[in-house]
Amino acid sequence: MQSPARRTVVEVRVELKPGVMDAEAESVLRSLGLLGIGPVARVRTAKVFSLEFDDVEPSKAEALAREAVDRLLANPVIHKVALSRVPH
Amino acid sequence: MQSPARRTVVEVRVELKPGVMDAEAESVLRSLGLLGIGPVARVRTAKVFSLEFDDVEPSKAEALAREAVDRLLANPVIHKVALSRVPH
Numbered sequence: 356m357q358s359p360a361r362r363t364v365v366e367v368r369v370e371l372k373p374g375v376m377d378a379e380a381e382s383v384l385r386s387l388g389l390l391g392i393g394p395v396a397r398v399r400t401a402k403v404f405s406l407e408f409d410d411v412e413p414s415k416a417e418a419l420a421r422e423a424v425d426r427l428l429a430n431p432v433i434h435k436v437a438l439s440r441v442p443h
Numbered sequence: 444m445q446s447p448a449r450r451t452v453v454e455v456r457v458e459l460k461p462g463v464m465d466a467e468a469e470s471v472l473r474s475l476g477l478l479g480i481g482p483v484a485r486v487r488t489a490k491v492f493s494l495e496f497d498d499v500e501p502s503k504a505e506a507l508a509r510e511a512v513d514r515l516l517a518n519p520v521i522h523k524v525a526l527s528r529v530p531h
Contacts, residue, residue, distance in 0.1 A: 362484075368491070383492060383515065392510050396450075397495040403456070404471060407485040422480050427471065 360409035364441040365420040370401035448497035452529040453508040458489035
């Protein structure tokens with residue numbers, strides 16, 4: 356009988372660097388004003404990718420997540436990235 | 444002379460409910476496979492909106508963020524939402 360998979364979750368949070376135009380955030384800020392919700396001074400957005408691994412060593416999972424960031428999930432010219440392991 | 448604005452940041456994290464198709468996550472999972480990055484078992488995505496308030500009481504800021512969620516940022520049919528105040 357197999358034991359249940361040991362799960363590791365690494366969260367990758369991708370946001371735009373300061374100074375890079377965040378069109379979605381600007382749109383949200385304007386819409387909040389039109390709806391009369393506020394005053395809201397600023398809006399920022401971020402995208403989170405949760406990568407889940409089964410039976411992978413946590414250090415290996417983090418290395419794979421870092422590789423995913425470098426090769427797929429983020430553009431270092433415009434994005435700031437934070438990785439964190441999610442506790443269970 | 445005015446004192447600096449007291450800033451309150453409320454983060455709204457919007458993700459799809461379990462069972463709702465996450466096309467972006469599926470696309471990322473497939474791309475990771477094609478790139479040979481893995482094994483990754485599952486991918487989930489979320490969107491974060493950071494709402495920043497100047498000189499607004501924290502409880503009022505949270506109420507405004509909740510209103511923003513209800514009227515603009517999320518669809519209760521498909522979205523799960525978490526609000527959190529970001530410490531400074």
